[in-house]
Amino acid sequence: MSEIEKSFTNEKYTATYPVHTADDNLRLDQFVQKCLPGLSREYLKKKIEKGEVVISGRTPPHKSSVKVHFGERVTVTTHNDGVIDEELWHGKPVPRDEVPTIIFEDKDLVVINKPPFMLTHPAGKNLFYCATVYFESIYKHTMHSMHRLDKETSGVLLLAKNGKTSQKIRELFEADLVRKCYFFIAHKTPGARTFPFTAKQRMDRNENAIPEGMIYSFPEDSEEGKEAETHFELLLEKDDYVIALAFPVTGRQHQIRVHAACNGYPLLGDKLYNGNSQIFIRFKDSIATEEDHAKMQIPRQALHAVALRITYPTDKETKFIAPLPLDLANWLENVLKVESQSIIKQIETRLGTALSYF
Template structure:
């Protein structure tokens, strides 16, 4: 038992770079660990900072170039999530998976074994190296293209990095009924100076961002936040900014159902991560995750050059909200 307890503690080393000279220690760490709030960082400094210097480092201590210290961290058990995935397309060169919501793509501070990267590594045949060519947020379900060999993966990554080379279509369930059936959202985006270090927003001098939207269905459900009107929309991101579709839809008054950052209250993001989301919050969110699904990928095959179009059906949780009668009948 003692070994197991000790194994959960690890240390992360930091060495202050010259450009941070004079910054408060808590501000420096907030810049380095963007997912944590300033209050949380101040507590870590007081309780878990290791430094062999002559005096205690405090949150307000100005840092200097070359200052070296360590943070003791406890590695919590990985959250349980779905580790399986569907195969939407496969040939000798590529694999397009249908990722379930909740499965992270790459390792993070909270996830290592429960990631798509780890699952692919477990399943790849000898002599192949399956690698993911692009990204999806953990809560977003749907299509991800993977190369089976390094040279194929390089070509795929090059395709996905080029504007207009890959067509992506997403399906989202949103609050409210958009007035028009088809429209454009052309609003510049940038990372905000916000306690949630990952939060994006519409900023006049931000990066260009364009999303094309088409309403697929309007319907009503008994939901407690923003009234009964909901819609299924198809979104085509022309640009590829972080959280682009989520921020754009929220900015025009139609946030995605279940969005813990851009929906009812951005505090829900931290509450969920720390396991203290209350019943009111769960009711307002409606779903356990944001209702965004990568439904279509279309791109030139990296070896043959022929256009490949792959589709993934709407997942069960989104379909149950859209068509509850069909969901009940099938269950």
């Protein structure tokens, strides 16, 4: 449900939602959960009790059971307590980079190396640790995200400073004039395909899936799902792990993770596509077991948007590259005993060749 008004600062997020005809006579807690589906009913009830949910024309605090009516507006305020969007690993907050590294900036565009766990823009309970919120607090105006990275995925992200630039870059995406390269670490399972290979399994969201939002894959010749294509190149294979690059041709949600997993390479740390999606639910509910942590090994999926090629800011092609994040570099060196600098050199060499898919 779209809000009619919203206000962001580093300390507070306020959003106002209209009550439509279909929502008339809903309980307040049901209405707010419909507006904010990523938050639990219990969490929202506490916000209502604290007076952080206000029905227009009525004096808060309200009861969760009070009914909302067509034409009213409901305003939800969330304060940044430093806890609402933190991630836990073994019961402790995951360290995070509060300031994203800027790769390129001019008067119209900023290109960043998005840290892991930073959202592209606010969603669900993640309202403050977001790229658009961070830069809007600096520039004091709306920032436009032309594409997105999953919360746990790090790497190159483009943010436009104005609508004109946003439209120009969106047109480049739509005309298939933007190329991306992702770095990843994955487990190699029995029967996995041999590198290099191109994955063309179709994919689509299953609305009845548990957990909600999981993407399903279908054979290339299936009538189900939507077309999807990713090219995979190997950098190194060691101890049943692979270090590789992915070049997405299409841009489906979770595309690289799904294509890698269904071809025998589930990503290291991927809680959703590791063969047991219940692990994702347990982490989400903060009840992950020691076995879950051991299976994941690291707090997030080992996926990094390492490079992006685009015709900007002039008619000449520009290549933006995001160095490997510290967490993945440390895992390579401490677990696989592989020098991260040697991997970086391989990536730079591969990107410097005439690859038709980049």
